[in-house]
Amino acid sequence: MSIPLFLLFLFSLLPFTLSLNQDGLYLYHFKLSLDDPDSSLSSWNPRHLTPCSWAGVSCDSSNTSVTHLDLSNTNIAGPFSASLLCRLPNLSFISLFNNSINHTLPLDISSCHSLIHLDLSQNLLTGSLPHTLSLLPNLKYLDLTGNNFSGPIPDSFGSFQKLEVISLVYNLLEGTIPASLGNVTTLKMLNLSYNPFFPGRIPPEIGNLTNLEVLWLTQCNLVGTIPDSLGNLKKLKDLDLAxxxxxxxxxxxxxxxxxxxxxxxxxxxxxxELPRGMSNLTALRLLDASMNHLTGTIPDELCRLPLESLNLYENRFEGELPESIANSPNLYELRLFGNRLTGKLPANLGKNSPLRWLDVSTNQFWGGIPASLCDHGQLEELLMIHNLFSGEIPASLGMCQSLTRVRLGFNRLSGEVPAGIWGLPHVYLLELVDNSFSGSISRTIAGAGNLSLLILSKNNFSGMIPDEIGWLENLEAFSGSDNNFSGSLPDSIVNLGQLGTLDLHNNKLSGELPKGIRTWRKLNELNLANNEIHGKIPDEIGSLSVLNFLDLSQNQLYGKIPRGLQNLKLNQLNLSYNRLSGQLPSLLAKNMYRTSFLGNPGLCGDLKGLCDGRDEEKTAGYVWLLRAIFIIATLVFVVGVVWFYFKYRNFKNARRAIDKSKWTLMSFHKLGFSEDEILNCLDDDNEIGSGSSGKVYKVVLSNGEAVAVKKLWGGVVKDVESGDYEKGYVQDNAFDAEVETLGKIRHKNIVKLWCCCTTRDCKLLVYEYMPNGSLGDLLHSSKGGLLDWPTRYKIAVDAAEGLSYLHHDCVPAIVHRDVKSSNILLDGDFGARVADFGVAKVVETTAKGAKSMSVIAGSCGYIAPEYAYTLRVNEKSDIYSFGVVILELVTGRRPVEPEFGEKDLVKWVCTTLDQKGVDHVVDSRLDSCFKEETCKVLNIGLMCTCPLPINRPAMRRVVKMLQEVGTDNNQTKPAAKKNGKLSPYYYDDGSDHGSVA
Incomplete structure (x- = not known):
């Protein structure tokens, strides 16, 4: 603002500001440039003498001059007004952390000569980094984390005079890391992590930063070798190049x-190999070199360091684990899974150190499980699957109350499981699959109140399943197949209201199915095949609405098949080889169930193999009767069709006679058709869909091409089918303004708007026609199997590029507000187009941040968490919704399904990854050869659906990450960061070692 204008502004406030000093005037003017929805600045009263009592303001000892401005977490929005703040002569500290400060960072910020500390992290700033920042002579702390800065880091950043901390994490920075940063020898912390830099090497000049204590260059697209010069950083405490x-x-x-x-x-x-001389690292507490191609043995000298965490998993280490590892006094985390290690674990492992996490899965370890693992009482995770361990589980582990995950599957363990193991109070996953355990499930299992997954398959367990199993109210899966369990299922098992899987096939169970199984509201899989269960199939099994796998074959069940089974959406049904009789319910006589009822001689129905040898003459009589009824009905139908045709033709001709001069045509491309050609085809014969705002028609033009016409009306109601929460009344001015904006869009991945036709009461939007319909309709129908992974991946990239265009290339940016799979249309080659972002869905961000809506817009399962309670719209809301679409593509599931209960798709994916692994998340219809790419795309979807908006990547970055999946053949599996650092999600690979962080 120029000086004359500013003086004019001051005169306008004269009645209120006669007593306010100069610093207060500048701050009050700064307040007026902001949007303050929570009234965080309500104490900024112009009637005060000084601003020193205002919220977030601190002054010098004279209580007149402002020195500190801290407005962190106040939900303010608007530009960073350097022209005002930099006029405060003694202002040395500015923190606007976690707000919605937007626009660009102005070049005149260099006029803040007294500034020492500048924190603008977690905001919405865009554009390039100002090259003038380095002109601040006293600046020591600069944090711009979590914004949308783009372009390269200016070379001028190498001329800071006193800078000690610079953090540019989670932006959109490009170019390469400039070598000039090596000139800022005052630096103590350099953090450039999580930016889409161009491929580049670590500048050797970084080794000149001899005062550096923290160097974080995580996910910076670095290539080449690690420079030797980093060894010069003698004060370095944290090195992160992951x-x-x-x-x-x-x-x-x-x-x-x-x-x-x-x-x-x-x-x-x-x-x-790991370099020799690591014994010099006398201060080393954490070493994580996992997921590389390291070879050789784990050196003994490494184990003599004061390590707290050692992660070397998914490499190619061989040989035995050094005995000295057990002598590390501080070791609390040891992860070595996915190597080629052999030998025994040290017998005193855990005796001298407070172990919390131990994962040695997928190696070739043998021998017994050390009894000292929980001697310090802190062990939480014990993961030892896919090894050659033998012997019994030490009784000492049964007293380890801190355990939460126990996975001992796929070994050679034997003997009875200690009673204490069954009743560990905090364990939510107990997996003993594929061993040689014997004995029965102890009644102490009543104490396992947190148990969610109980996996006991392929052992030699025997005896009855105890009544106490019904006390486990959190149990979601009980798999005990291929054992020797006997007796009846306990009556208490019907109390398991959270149960989703009950698999006890191939045992010796007897008795009848328990009464009251209608309480299994979340049961998805019931497999009791190959037992000795008798009695009738209870009618209440038909009330299990989410059940899709039912196998009761090879038992001794008799009686009729309950008619309620017809109501279930079963993907697999097997009642073969029982003693069932009576008539097969008609809706179960489907080809997909043709082998589901074999070996039941008394069962009759319309499937081949049932009721063989019945009276064929009686059947023939029924056939002749049906034929006669069919002939009569056909005659009636033909007469009715002829009558309707003549009536409809007269009505259609009458409509065509209506005066079309009232229609106004606005075209956005060169048209090869007229409005008459469109209007003449808007009849029910051409309707292909309907929604909350009108109907959609397919119109075939005289030149043979097809277009889609959306007919909108003035009043709009809620669409029950789509679940849309808001489709506002279409006002003429809003419609004209938004159509004008949409008409200017030109992008291959956004559906083309040919033209619009309007009258006072009706509006038509004419789009290009998409022959393969919407992604949602195709993915979630019986044709979903046609979408192989390469096609799904192409759709994800196309849709991401379309949204990136809206967010980054349109001026002003366009926020879709209703991104979902049904609004992604597919052309004849399955190319994706983003659609349905016109009419009350185009939102421009205002000068003061994200625009607030009066009501929620969007669809169930796609709405970003913050949007639901703040009603504030920005690009991050679209990114969350697009992340849900990615999860749909990977899982094949809808955003909201009855199986999820109170969860949506995002929460279901995170929970399932943590408890069962990625194999239970990925769509089973996808070819397993694409598993690696699928997991990478899944991880991108999880990043997009991060609960905190600031941690979601921008659409431009999402496009880049998706494109890298298609070209990168290297294995890229995210892992959890430690010590509170920013981190993406960490998920299991095929062997299920990890969990969602």
């Missing part, structure tokens, strides 16, 4: 970092 494409060996110079506390190199392509 999630890059670094290759070559780990340089021996890193063993000279005598002050380093943690080194994180995971998820690269590093090879060779």
């Amino acid at each position: 999630f890059n494409n670094l290759y070559g060996s780990i340089p021996s110079s890193l063993t000279e970092l005598t002050s380093v506390n943690q080194i994180e190199l995971y998820n690269n392509s590093l090879s060779g």
Whole structure:
């Protein structure tokens, strides 16, 4: 603002500001430039003498001059007005952390000569980083994390005079890391993580930063080798180069970092052995070099360090684990899964250290489980699947009250499970599958109040299932197949209201099915095949609405098949080889169930193999009767059709006679048709869909091409089928303004708007026609299997590019507000187009941040959490909805399904990943050869649906990540970060070692 204008503004406030000092005037003017929905600045009263009592404002000892401005977490929005704030002569501290400060960071910020601390992290700033920032002579702390800055880091950033901390995490920065940063020798912390830089090397000049204590370059698209010069950083405490494409060996110079506390190199392509001389790292607490191609043995000298966390999983280490690892006094985390390690675990492992997490899965360890693992009483996760362990489970583990996950499957363990193991109070996953355990389930299982997954299949367990199993109110899955369980199912088992899977096939169970199974509201799979169960199939089984797998074959069940089974949507049904009789319910006589009823001689129905040898003459009589009824009905139908045709033709001709001069045509492309050609085809014969705002017609033009016509009306109601929460009344001015905007859009992945036709009461939008319909209709129908992974991946990339255009290339940006699979249309080659973003869905961000809506717009399962309670719209809301679409593509499931209960798709995916692994999430119709790519795309979907908007990647970055999936052949599996760092999700691979972080 120019000086004359500013003076004019001051005069306008004269009655209120006669007593307010100069600093107060500048701050009050700053307030007026902001949007303050929570009234966080209500105390900023112009009648005060000074602003020193205002919220977030601190002054010097004289209580007149402002020195600190801290408005963190106040939900304010608007531009950063450097022209006002920099006029405060003594302002040294500014923090606007976690707000909605938007627009660009102005170049005149360099006029804040007194500024020492600047924190603008977690906001909505865009554009390039101002090259003038380096002109701030006193700046020591600069944090711009979690914005949308783009372009390269200016070379001028190498000329900061006093800068000690710079953090540019989670932006959209490009280019490469400038070598000039090596000139800022005052730096103590350099954090550039999670930016889509161009592929580039780590500048060797970084080794000049001899005061550096923290170097975080996670996921910066780094390539090449780690420079030897990093060994010069003698004060370095934290080195993080994870999630890059670094290759070559780990340089021996890193063993000279005598002050380093943690080194994180995971998820690269590093090879060779761990360098000799690691015993020099006397301060090292954490080493994570997992998911690389490291070889050799784990050196004994490494185990003599004061390590707290050692993660070397998914490499190619061989040999035995050094005995000295058990002598590490601080070791609480040891993850070595996915290597080629052999031998026994040290017998005293855990005796001298407070172990919390131990994962040695998928190796070739043998021998017994060390009894000392929980000697310090802190062990939470014990993961030892896919090894050669033998012997019994130590009784000491039965007293380890801290355990939450126990996975001992796929080993050679035997003997009885200690009674204490069954009743551990905090364990939610107990997996003993594929061993040689014997004995019965102890009644102490009543104490396992947190148990959610009980996996006991393929052992030698015997005896009755105890009544106490029914006390486990959190139990979701009980798999005990291929054992020797006997007796009846306990009556108490019907109390398991959360049960989703009950699999006890191939046992010796007897008795009848328990009464009261209608309480299994969430039961998805019931498999009791190959037992000795008798009695009738209870009628209440038909009330299990989410049941889709039912196998009661090879038992001794008799009586009729309950008619309620017809109401279930069963993907698999098997009642074969029982003693069932009577008439097969008609809706079960489907080809998909043709082998579901074999071996039941008394069962009759319309399936081949049932009721063989019955009286054929009686059947023939029924056939002749049906034929006669059919002939009469056909005659009546033909007469009715002829009568209707003549009536309808007269009505159609009358409509065509209506004066079409009242229609106004607005075209956005060169048209090869007229409005008459469109209007003449808007009849019921051409209707292909309907929704909350009108109907959609397919119109075939005289030139043979087809267009889709959406007919909108003035009043709009809620669409029950789509679940849309809001479709506002279409006002003429709003319609004209938004159509004008839509008409200017030109992108291959946004459905083309040919033209619009309007009258006072009706409006028509003419779009290009998409022959394959919407993604939602195709994916969730019986044709969903036609969408193989390459097609689904192409659809995801296309839709992401369309949304990226709306967010980043349109001026002003367009926020869709209703991204969902049914609004992604598919052309003849399954190319995707984003559709239905016109008419009350185009929202421009205002000068003061995200625009607030009067009501919620969107569809169930797609609405971002923050939108539901703040009604504030920005691009992050679309990114959440698009993340749900990605999860749909990967899982094949709808955003909301009865099976999920109170959860939506996002929560179901996170929970299932944590408890069962990725194999239970990915659509079973997809070819397993694409598993690696599918997991990468799944991870992108999880990042997009992060609960915090600021942690969701921008659409431009989503496009880049998706494109990298198609070109990157390297294994890229995200892992959890430690010590509170920013992190993406971590998920299991096929062997289910990990969990969602």
